[in-house]
Amino acid sequence: MIRLEDRFDEVRNEVRSSLLAAGRGLEDTKILAVSKQQPTTAIKTLFKAGQKDFGENYAQDAIEKMERLKQYNLRWHFIGQVQSNKTRIIAERFQWVHTIDRIKIAARLNRQRPENASPLKVCIQVNQSGYRDKSGVDESKISELAHAIMEMPALKLRGLMTLPPVSSTTEDKALFFERLKIIKQRLVQDGIFLDTLSMGMSADMKVAIAHGSTIVRVGTAIFGPRSRKKI
Numbered sequence: 001m002i003r004l005e006d007r008f009d010e011v012r013n014e015v016r017s018s019l020l021a022a023g024r025g026l027e028d029t030k031i032l033a034v035s036k037q038q039p040t041t042a043i044k045t046l047f048k049a050g051q052k053d054f055g056e057n058y059a060q061d062a063i064e065k066m067e068r069l070k071q072y073n074l075r076w077h078f079i080g081q082v083q084s085n086k087t088r089i090i091a092e093r094f095q096w097v098h099t100i101d102r103i104k105i106a107a108r109l110n111r112q113r114p115e116n117a118s119p120l121k122v123c124i125q126v127n128q129s130g131y132r133d134k135s136g137v138d139e140s141k142i143s144e145l146a147h148a149i150m151e152m153p154a155l156k157l158r159g160l161m162t163l164p165p166v167s168s169t170t171e172d173k174a175l176f177f178e179r180l181k182i183i184k185q186r187l188v189q190d191g192i193f194l195d196t197l198s199m200g201m202s203a204d205m206k207v208a209i210a211h212g213s214t215i216v217r218v219g220t221a222i223f224g225p226r227s228r229k230k231i
């Protein structure tokens with residue numbers, strides 16, 4: 001059996017070699033370890049190997065893990081679809097949300113973020129394919145959403161996130177990633193501060209890094225297959 005630490009090392013090496021191949025700096029892309037449906041023991045192992053950022057899709061499961069891992073200094077990123085009835089616990093317990101696609105959800109998070117907490121770092125999820133469930137805002141509406149978020153003091157807009165359709169080819173993914181990079185550049189030219197492109201997962205981190213990803217969200221390549229249970 002391959003040890004978790006060894007798979008993690010392999011992923012770190014792949015990220016480094018992809019950055020080198022792209023002519024980018026070795027610190028330019030961070031790894032977000034996607035721990036959904038993975039046990040807390042695995043999270044502890046990765047923490048000991050130096051990983052601090054973990055991504056979860058289900059708020060309730062994540063809260064249980066946070067409770068069990070209280071003594072560790074971890075950063076939690078919400079990467080699932082944000083439901084209105086979950087915004088309070090997300091605003092209270094997470095440091096990042098990658099999947100903002102509606103003003104209404106952003107406004108709830110802004111209102112519910114505790115006063116003593118630093119602003120919640122957020123990315124706008126962009127729907128580039130037009131058919132992947134309902135998640136993600138259409139390109140034409142990004143600017144409006146970005147401006148709205150900038151007016152919300154408890155949120156800090158950091159970037160854009162995309163999730164290409166699973167069925168897309170590497171060439172298609174390269175187009176989606178490149179397009180997101182260009183959208184980000186345009187928004188920056190319009191005076192919107194953005195330093196993050198959350199793109200790339202286990203299967204496509206290399207191509208995402210080649211197109212400017214600053215955060216790859218990696219689950220299976222680090223942890224192995226997910227269990228059927230949610231936690």
Ligand SMILES: *Cc1c(COP(=O)(O)O)cnc(C)c1O
Pocket residue numbers: 034036057079080163201202203217218219220221
């Ligand atoms: C599950 C998930 C990932 C990780 O996927 P892997 O293919 O296991 O690396 C990344 N991003 C999002 C939004 C996810 O839901």
